[in-house]
Amino acid sequence: MRNQVHRGRLAVLFAIVTSLMLTLLGRMWYLQITTGPEYARAATENRVRTVALPPVRGRILDVHGRPLVTNRTRPQVSVDYMTLIHQPDRGRAVLARLAKALGRPYEEIANRARLCGQGVSRPCWPGSPYEPIIVADDVDARTALSIAERQDEFPGVGTALRPVRVYPLGTAAAHLLGYLRPASAPAAGGRGTELVGRDGLEAQYDDVLAGRPGVREIAVNSAGKVTGVLGEQDPEPGHDLLTSIDSRIQKITEHALATTIAKARKRGEPADAGAAVVLEARTGRVTALASHPGYDPAVWGRDLSQQDFESLPLASNAVLGQWAPGSTWKIISTAAAVRSGRRPGASYDCPGSYQVGGRSFRNFEGAALGRMDLHRALVVSCDTIFYRFADQMWRRDGGLEPVRRPKDPMQAMAREFGFGDRTGVDLPNEAAGRVPDRDWKKATWERTREATCRRAKTGYPEESDRKRAAYLKTLAAENCRSGGVWWAGDAANFAIGQGDVLVTPLQLARGYAALANGGKLFSPRIAKAVVGPDGKVLRKIKPPVVGKVAVSGKTLRYIRDALADVPREGTAAGAFAGFPFDRLAVAGKTGTAEAYGRQDTSWFASFAPAERPEYVVVVVVSQGGTGGSTAAPAAREIWEGIYRLPAGSSARGGSGGGDGGR
Incomplete structure (x- = not known):
């Protein structure tokens, strides 16, 4: 009996051992035969980096x-x-x-x-x-x-x-x-x-x-x-x-911008930023693009801390900086006025002020300049003539009760010149600027109405300047009630490049290039060709034409001729005193744009030679004063450098005769 029990236990143990051996053999067969190649491949991959x-x-x-x-x-x-x-x-x-x-x-x-x-x-x-x-x-x-x-x-x-x-x-x-x-x-x-x-x-x-x-x-x-x-x-x-960058002209442009900013600061202007652009008028190629403040790119060879990196002025003011253009905008207003029926050679009164919507809109320093044609209005930069044009166009579109499809001639003209949209330059970041109109103002008001109405009640207790705080509260109250309305004053400000109009220096340069070349609107390009290591040109890059300004050649020539007199006898005459116009006829327009709580923005937009323009030069200095005192002297230095002309007197500058200024 005992032997039988012992044999039974051995049989059970044998069965268990046999089962374990079969399981182990099965697992080995699975690993080596079924999944062996997969593990071998994984082992090989693990050995290779x-x-x-x-x-x-x-x-x-x-x-x-x-x-x-x-x-x-x-x-x-x-x-x-x-x-x-x-x-x-x-x-x-x-x-x-x-x-x-x-x-x-x-x-x-x-x-x-x-x-x-x-x-x-x-x-x-x-x-x-x-x-x-x-x-x-x-x-x-x-x-x-x-x-x-x-x-x-x-x-x-x-x-x-x-x-x-x-x-x-x-x-x-x-x-x-x-x-x-x-x-x-x-x-x-x-x-x-x-x-x-x-x-x-x-x-x-x-x-x-x-x-x-x-x-x-x-x-x-x-x-x-x-x-x-x-x-x-x-x-x-x-x-x-x-x-298409010319390193010689690039250095000239950088030096002129830095010099004019330094001089403006010595005169007491903040002059906190600026930019300068040089374009080929007939091709849309960029010759120079300068921005201030700048930085030394050698910093990238060092180990920058995050704090040092964030302190670098990396944004290019030439393509990202946006300012109101001031009177440089009057080429748009003139073209729109002529297309709307105003005769360029007719006589228009330029009083010291003009009433728009119950408010007095003044010339620069309130100067009354008498009667003149549009040629003279551009030369001396009369504001009140353009206020009247804008007011009349606003009324024709229905005023406070606009017609179903208002023509908005000045906004339409601005868009034809490429404003309100990116130029498409071959750089990764670019601002679009702004061409404000009725729809824009209404949409902006609806988006900000809640916050504006709240401020109309609470005011601005955090503002240390009590006078400014009171002004902001009053403004908030007005905007809360009727902020979405396009007033006659909005139209008047638009006509002289003020109010909510914003442009970048590159946009303004492209617009002036279209004026200079007969109406062709380019998307500017900096790259010209891709070249292989062996020196072979692999691909050419050409600035595309993206639009055509629908203004007659006669009107464009009229505006160009008027701008040719601005440096000779108009608002830029002081800056260009003694300039050799017999060797290079420069045409241009000053701009002095107001900004609430800040000093004026200084602009000068120009092209030359006036008869057959080759280049466009635009200079802007934020909080730099008048266009004639800061931006125009910098543009003069750039023109002298481009054409290797004798440098003018270091004392040049000033607003010139009869400066309307805006």
Whole structure:
């Protein structure tokens, strides 16, 4: 009996062992036969790492082939992250010796050598841990050589000559050219941690300039150590970008803008910002684009803190700055008036003030200038003639009870000249400006009515200036009641480029180019051609024509002829005193735009030669005073530089005779 029990237990145990063996054999068969290839492939993939090899970035060239942005080889020091973390102290001693050799704080080198991740602030390395991590890119050759010769002290540290961006013009054209920064995440297309264009031409044409990265495949063991290189594909260099920028004229433009701002500040004007644009009138190509304040693009070669980065004036006032255009706008009002039936040669009265909607609208300094035709009205910048035109057009459209489809001749003309919309220039950021009308004002009022009516009750207790606070409360009360109404005063302000009208310097330059070339409206272009590394032109870039101003050639010539007298005997005569008009006939228009709570905006828009314009020059200085005292002298300096004319007297400036000013 006992033997039978014992044999039964052995049988059960045998069955269990047999079952376990069959299960183990089945699992082994599944892993090796069924899923073996998949695991083998995964194991192979785990042993291979891909490292992107950055290409040499293409240059940006001026119209004559001179470099605006180029590359220069510079010794750089990098570390191998995987080698460091396999040190007993995870590389701390190596980094400490490296920081001492470089003369840098340990924290700076250690921070740049760490990997980016959640909770890790920049500077850090955003790329693969298998790529060389650059910890210093402005090392002198002697220091780099010393580190390279002492590999026993610096395991995992490498030195190499790498291309870095160089800006031969210094601070000139910094906003136009843009800058490079590491991608916030590994870039698409296998570009790894390569620097990418973040503004200006560097961003707009990043795909052209960047080239194609190479690839290096490396083998690593289970601990992550590199065991060998499996293969490598060389990077392809980027293409060069040929532009229409003339570096000589760009420097002249930058100098003129900076000089006029400095002089305005000496006179007591805030002159806090400005811009200057030079366009080819007949092609729409950009010759120069300057913005103030500027910055030195060499800062991108240093390790910027977030605070330093945010303090840089990166916005280009030439394409993003928006101001009321003042009397430079009168070319629009004149063209609209003529198309609406006013005769250019007729006689119109220019009193010191004109009543619009029960309010007195005045000339600059209340000057009464007598009777004149539209030619003279532009030369002396009479406001009251244009107030009358605007009031009459507003009434013809129904006034406070507008007709079903008001013509709004001045707004229509402004849009034909390209205002109220982006120019489409080949830069990544651009403001649209504003052409206000009935629909815009109503929509704005509906959007802000609740807040406006609240302010009408509470006022502005946070405003320290009690007089200003009272004014703002009164204004809020008026807007709460009828803020969506397009008043006659709105039309009057529109006629002289005041009120809610906004333009960018580039928009105004394009509008004046259309006046100068007979009505052709271009979308400006800075790039002219894409050039391969072998010097072959791969693609030409031409500014497209995007519109045609429907104004007769006779009217455009009339306006051009009037503007030709502005620097000779009108509002810019003081600024152009002694100018050699026999060698270069400059035509232009001053503008002095008011801004509540701020000093006047100074404008001068011009083209030359007056008979057959080649270039357009526009200058604006925010809080710079009158157009004749600040912007016009800067434009004169630019014209003298473009055509290599003798420089005028340093004492030039002023409003000239009979300055209507607005």
